[in-house]
Amino acid sequence: MEAIWEYRDLIFIKGGLLTVEVAVYSLILATIFGLLGSWAKLSKNKVARAGADGYTTIIRGIPDLVLMLLIFFQGQILLNRFGESTGLWTFVEIDPMTAGVFTIAFIMGAYYTETFRGAFLSIPSGQIEAATACGMSRPLIFRRIIWPQLVRYALPSFTNNWLVQLKTTALVSLIGLQDIVYNANAIGRKLREPFTFLFAALVFFLFLTAVSEIALRLLERRYSAGIRRA
Known part of the structure; x- marks a missing residue:
């Protein structure tokens, strides 16, 4: 414990904050990929549907580590x-942060695609038709009818995907990004106490998981409040 306390800044502050940054940035990008993918799968355009089907099928069939290294x-x-x-450019260098965030987002976007697609299909079509008949505009229909129900139906699967994504951030340590796993492993090997420092990283991930579950349960309770009262 004394060794962990001595290196607390390098492990929990620098490494831990970097892990959270990768998770949050990749979540935002993965959500965008998921919304676009679900829109394509529900589109009447055959090319868009085929592209979205290919995206989800291929990504879910490739190991995350292989895709990260590729x-x-x-x-x-x-x-x-x-x-x-x-002749557009001479040299481009992809830094580990960009590669890690994009890869994780690209991978998880395939899972969020199915999450949002399933949530949208759970919304009764009669509600959208009734809103259209009442003269509501598309943005208003999305804001007042589609979005609240989309969030409620998507949250259970979204929560599972987010927790998986949170653990997937550990892969960035393999491409040189100094997150909590990278720093804990490096210090543990240096001091010949790998178990101690990797266990500290384990506790950190468990803490993030617990906080995430509490926050998402509160969000689910908020969007399900009307349903529960009924």
Whole structure:
């Protein structure tokens, strides 16, 4: 415990904050991917539906670690080759933070796509038709009818996906990003106490999970308040 307290700034403050940043940034981007993917799957356009189906099928069939390494290493090579062939740029360097956030968001976006698609299909179509018949505009229908129910139906699956995504952030340590796992492992190997410091990282992730579950349960209670009163 004394060793953990001595390196608390490097592990919990620097590494922990970086882990939270990766999780939050990737969540925002993954939500955007998920909304776009669900819109494409529900679209009448065959090309959009085929693209969304291919996206979710391929991503869910590739290990997260493989995709992380491919984007970080091979992605940079492909970008530089494309820049040289077109003359648009000479050299592009993908930093670990960008690669980690984008990869995690790209992976989880496939799962959020199914979450939002299922939530949208759970909304009774008669409500949207009735709102249209009453003369409500599309933005108003989305804000007053679709969005509140979309959040309520999506939250259980969204919570599970977010908790998985939170654990997936540990993969960024493999591409050199100094998150809590990277720092805990490096210090533990240096002091020959790997279990002690990795256990500290484990406790940190459990803490984030507990806080996330409490926050999302409160959010679910808020959006289900009317239903429960009924």
